[in-house]
Amino acid sequence: MSPYFESYLTVGTFAALGAVLVMVMLGVASVLRPTNPTAAKRATYECGVDPVGSGWSQTYVRYYVFGLLFVIFDVEAVFIFPWAIAAEELGVFGLVAMFLFILTLLEGLAYAIKKGVLRWE
């Protein structure tokens, strides 16, 4: 076996051991524990609050647009933080580049505002 696959052997062993461990723990627990189900115990666990409604629920479609806009600016943050740390080294070039990047994203925001996406009524 080539060393390439040997290194994957470790991964395989680890996965197999993990599976065995879970099975053993669940198996031992099911043998040892008392079984006494009540309605309250069988209910879906929702942070300790009584579950409300069914599993299917409607979400306001507007959240979708907010989600998209959030992702854009979240990604922006991912780029800005490493840039901010190295800002002094990168100098004027880095500053201009980052401004161009932010302005491009701001045009997207301006587009969203102008199209009335952010209006909530």
Place this chain on the structure above:
Amino acid sequence: MTWEIDYLALAPELVIVVTLLVVLALDLFLTRPNKYWTATAAVAGTALAAIPLVILAVEGENVSMFEGSYVVDEFALVLKGLFVVSAYLVLLLSHHYIESERFYQGEYYFLLLASVLGSLVMASARDLIILFIGLELTTGPLFLLAGWRKGDAKSNEASVKYFILGVLSTAILLWGMSMLYGLTGEITFAGLATATAGLADEPAMIVAVLFVIVGFAFKISAAPFHFWAPDTYEGAPTPVTAYLSVNSKAAGFVAFLLVMYLALPELSEIWAPALWILAAASMTLGNLSALRQSNIVRLLAYSSIAQAGFMLVPFAAAAVAGTNIEEGFSATVIYLVIYALMNVGAFATVIAGANRTATGDIDGWAGLGKIDARLGVLIGIFFFSLAGIPPLAGWFAKFAMFRAVILAGGTATVVLAVIAAVNAVIALYYYARVIKAVWLDDAPAEVPARAETPPSVSLRLALLISAALTIVIGFFPAIATFVGDASRIIAAGG
């Protein structure tokens, strides 16, 4: 720390970026009757992007940036020229079409230009990550554009099918690329070319290369990965279909060829037979399916699948034979360029013909040549050129293809050449059928009323440019051999 950036070499891309931002901004401030300004800006910006291309071509200097990941050489310039010209023609086709119905206009041009930007990036990409970004930027906007006729169920189907299969192919491609990186630790093509030497027997490497091939085969709609193409082509707005079958396909081809040729030359014993099968299957399946089509756009969709097969022939044949690979590569690129120019023209005649007869059925076009002689002549030019009849450009594409195959030699190569020759004859049948309907069939008793106003100036201009190119290249193939020379230089590692 500063990057060495040659802004002149990046100028075509930068012009397109500025144009698409301007188009989006313009769209916000224009009232509906004035929206055509977004089209004007897009057309002007695309034309402007050609200027730095010409300057760079005249200077003739090779520029390599970002540690060899981004290269502007003659090969990249030729392809960028092709992408800019065909994008310009598609924009001309779109102008009237998008304005005549209640489409979103600014967004259309914004997305189309974003896709053009992706194809420009791809022509220069010399590492897997930049190549992937370029490829995604090319296809991403097209998922939306394919569904631009929002109220039409077929357009929605086109968009969803293209999206699902596009995402699937991207995932497979990315998986293959990640395995290539995992096995070699390299992402640049030059690095991969040296690091993959002697790894052709490694099972994981075979899987990686095959995944990359399958991913690209979806993008260029080569059989047996072509199922999305006919439905998407039929449902999408016709200018978008033209773009799909020309720019997006050419971009996929370029990426495919670059990866195989520059990054994995040492592994040709894995990918050469796969390419051989793709070429033979695409030609045969595409042509046989095209025989039975009654809708002109579906016919062109299957024709473009078959043409993808023809394009692969010289490169696959040379790679299988293991000789004269640079000849095969340059013949494939010549075919690609000529195909792109004549196919844009064919779609322009489809838009004009559908405008005139209010139908996309080939039977509905009966006698069109007698009603509108100029349009009939143009249909003749583009469809005969696609079939490869001299003196139109298509013959030189086929000539370059067969020449490269003969130079390569070998049994497998000859078999492929025979398949290609048989398919060229089959193809002539269905291309000629369209021309027969237009010229020989009797016109319906009552001349169909014009569905729309007469063809717009921009549509006429697009027809004129593509017809001129198709004829000129047919008479002066030297123009196309320049393309071949540029791709031979990349072969020499220059």
